[in-house]
Amino acid sequence: MTTVPTSGARPTLLDVARTAGVSPATASRVLNGFHQVRPETRRQVENAMAELGYARRRSTRGTEPDRTGSIAFIVCEGGARVFSDPFFARVLWGASRELAPVGMQLVLLMVHSPQDYQSAAARYLRHGNVDGALLVSMHGRYPIDLDGVSVPVMFCGCPIGSNADDLCYVDADNRGGAERAVRYLVESGRRVIATIAGPGDMAVGVDRLAGYRAALLDAGRFDSRLIVHGDFGQSSGDHAVRLLLNRRPDVDAIFCASDLMAAGALRALRRHGRRVPEDVAVVGFDDSPIARQTEPQLTTVRQPIEEMGSLMVRELLALIQAPAPHRRRAVLDTQLVIRESA
Numbered sequence: 001m002t003t004v005p006t007s008g009a010r011p012t013l014l015d016v017a018r019t020a021g022v023s024p025a026t027a028s029r030v031l032n033g034f035h036q037v038r039p040e041t042r043r044q045v046e047n048a049m050a051e052l053g054y055a056r057r058r059s060t061r062g063t064e065p066d067r068t069g070s071i072a073f074i075v076c077e078g079g080a081r082v083f084s085d086p087f088f089a090r091v092l093w094g095a096s097r098e099l100a101p102v103g104m105q106l107v108l109l110m111v112h113s114p115q116d117y118q119s120a121a122a123r124y125l126r127h128g129n130v131d132g133a134l135l136v137s138m139h140g141r142y143p144i145d146l147d148g149v150s151v152p153v154m155f156c157g158c159p160i161g162s163n164a165d166d167l168c169y170v171d172a173d174n175r176g177g178a179e180r181a182v183r184y185l186v187e188s189g190r191r192v193i194a195t196i197a198g199p200g201d202m203a204v205g206v207d208r209l210a211g212y213r214a215a216l217l218d219a220g221r222f223d224s225r226l227i228v229h230g231d232f233g234q235s236s237g238d239h240a241v242r243l244l245l246n247r248r249p250d251v252d253a254i255f256c257a258s259d260l261m262a263a264g265a266l267r268a269l270r271r272h273g274r275r276v277p278e279d280v281a282v283v284g285f286d287d288s289p290i291a292r293q294t295e296p297q298l299t300t301v302r303q304p305i306e307e308m309g310s311l312m313v314r315e316l317l318a319l320i321q322a323p324a325p326h327r328r329r330a331v332l333d334t335q336l337v338i339r340e341s342a
Contacts, residue, residue, distance in 0.1 A: 011053060011054045011322070012054075012319070012321065012322045013027055013318040013320075013321035013322060014315065014317075014328075015052055015318075016048045016049050016052060017045075017048075017314075017318075019048035019052060020041075020045045020047070020048035021044065022041060022044060023314070026041060026045070030045040030046065068128070068129065068130055069103065069104050069105060069131070070104065070105050070129070070130045070131060071095075071099060071104055071106050071107065071130055071131060071133065071134065071313070071316065072106075072107050072109055072124065072125065072129070072130040072133040073092060073106050073107065073108050073109065073134050074109045074110075074111065074121050074124075074133055074134065074135050074136065075088060075109070075110050075111070075136045075137050076121075076135075076136075076137050076138055076139055077110065081232075081233065082110055084233070085232065085233070085260060086286075086288045086289055087286060087288065087305060088136065088137075090288075090306050091136060091156060091306070091308060091309040091312075092106070092108075092309065093309065094305065094306035094307060094309025094310040094311075094312075094313075095134060095309040095310065095312060095313045096309075097306075097310065098310045098313035098314055098317075099313055104131075107129070107130060109121070121133075121135070122149060125149045125153070126149055126150075130151060131320050132151045132152045132153065132154070132316045132317075133151060133152075133153045133154070133316075134153075134154050134155075134309075134312050134313070134316065135154070135155045135156065136155075136156040136157075137156070138155065138159055138160075138202065139199070139201045139202055151320075152320055153168065154168050154169065154170065154312045154315055154316040154328075155167055155168065155170075156169070156171075156309075157170075157171045157172075157174075157202075157204055158203050158329075159203060160201070160202070160203045167327065168319070168328045168329060169329055169330075170311045170312045170330045170332070171203075171308075171329075171330070171332070172303035172304065172331065172332050172333075173331055173332065173333055173334045174203075174204050174207035174208045174211065174285075174303075174334070175207040175208065175211040175214070176211060176333075176334060177208070177211065177285065177301040177334030177335075178207070178208040178209070178210070178211025178212050178215075178255065178257070178285065179212070179214050179215045180301070180334070180336050181211075181255055181283045181285070181299075181336055182195075182211065182215035182216060182255050183215045183219075184283070184336060184342070185253045185283065185342060186215065186219045186221070188253075188281065190281055191250075191252055192221075192226070192248055192251045192252050192253070193216060193221065193226065193251075193252075193253040193254070193255065194226035194227070194244045194248065194251045194253070194254045194255070195209065195212045195226065195228070195254065195255045195257070196228055196236070196237055196240040196244075196254060196255075196256045196262075197209040197212070197227055197228070197229050197230070197257050198229070198230065198231075198232055198257040198258065199229065199230075199231055200229060205257060208257040208285060209227070209257070212227075225247055226244070226247075226248060228240040228243050228244055230256075230257070230261045230264075232257065232258040232260060232261060233264070234260045234261065234263050235264060236261055236264065237261030237264025237265040237267075238264035238265065238267055238268040239264075239268075240264075240265065240268075241254070241264070241268035241269055241272070242268060242272075245272060245274075251280060252279065252280055252281065253281040254280060254281070254282050254283070255283050255285075256282065256284045256285065257285050258284060258285055258286055259284035259285065259288045259290050259291045259298060259300055260286075260288070260290065261284070262282055262283070262284030262291075262294070262298055262341075263284075263290050263294050263298070266282055266295070266298075266341070269282070276296055276341050277340070277341055277342050281299075281341065281342035282298065282342055283298075283299045283300060283301070283341070284298045284299070284301070284341075285301045286300060286301070286302075286305070287300045287301065287302035287303070287337055288305075291337075291339070292339075296341045297340045297341065298340075298341045299336075299337065299338050299339045299340070299342040300337055300339070301334050301335070301336055301337070302334060302335045302336075302337050303332070304333075307332060308332060311330055311332070315328045315330070
């Protein structure tokens with residue numbers, strides 16, 4: 001079935017790939033003259049280009065724009081967090097497997113503090129070092145100043161701030177996933193349901209907390225004293241449980257905004273003599289490898305992390321080939337995975 005761009009928009013590489021029934025990576029290989037493409041596949045892509053009236057972007061001089069063959073993967077976190085949290089490795093894996101077939105490389109840039117994020121990332125992008133950028137783990141209401149940045153940028157997650165409507169992103173349904181998890185705890189008979197929320201300056205933290213709040217407001221059980229914030233790491237989950245038990249010793253369920261915080265929570269509950277799930281049910285978020293290594297194994301919300309990385313690259317490659325007049329966005333579904341902890 002032919003996919004026609006809506007609203008008279010200029011067709012993109014992604015449109016060509018969809019019409020030809022191939023991946024954007026394959027369409028890009030055809031477009032860039034790679035020989036490792038089957039003849040019938042090449043014909044499919046060329047026919048789709050002709051059908052859609054697709055034309056490669058040209059510079060003002062009428063030649064192809066200079067390309068570096070590189071994509072930046074910019075993370076606003078220190079090295080300790082990046083290399084200890086499996087989320088980043090999984091996004092990187094998803095992104096790199098899309099870039100490898102088109103012969104492009106991924107350049108990792110870590111910015112160690114939110115205060116440096118805007119200036120360092122924007123300065124790097126303005127210097128023409130890469131053809132585009134993936135921005136991950138943004139903090140603050142204005143994650144980056146894109147004035148003067150001529151390359152396309154794709155965000156991992158919907159950014160916070162008034163300029164979010166002008167940005168392109170791939171996200172997971174964080175609010176819906178959190179709400180589903182907390183409703184499950186309510187329906188399981190849990191009465192005092194706390195949360196270890198993520199950072200309040202990150203959209204993912206805000207959205208998962210919003211889902212928790214919505215579920216408990218519907219059940220008539222919301223209590224702001226049952227909210228403790230962490231930083232998505234294990235130690236913050238451990239510390240948060242100590243605070244929660246001091247406030248409400250009768251807590252019988254904890255929704256954690258990440259699996260790492262849930263692992264820390266399990267460790268703290270065991271130290272305080274609380275059985276999981278008999279005394280306290282625990283639910284995480286991510287379905288990272290640690291969810292199957294904890295004791296007991298963790299009930300969690302699965303988000304398609306590798307798929308997010310892959311889709312970010314596919315959308316970014318489409319923007320590199322042909323800038324779209326509309327913003328490209330996608331929100332992927334999440335799924336509650338029931339295991340032993342709740």
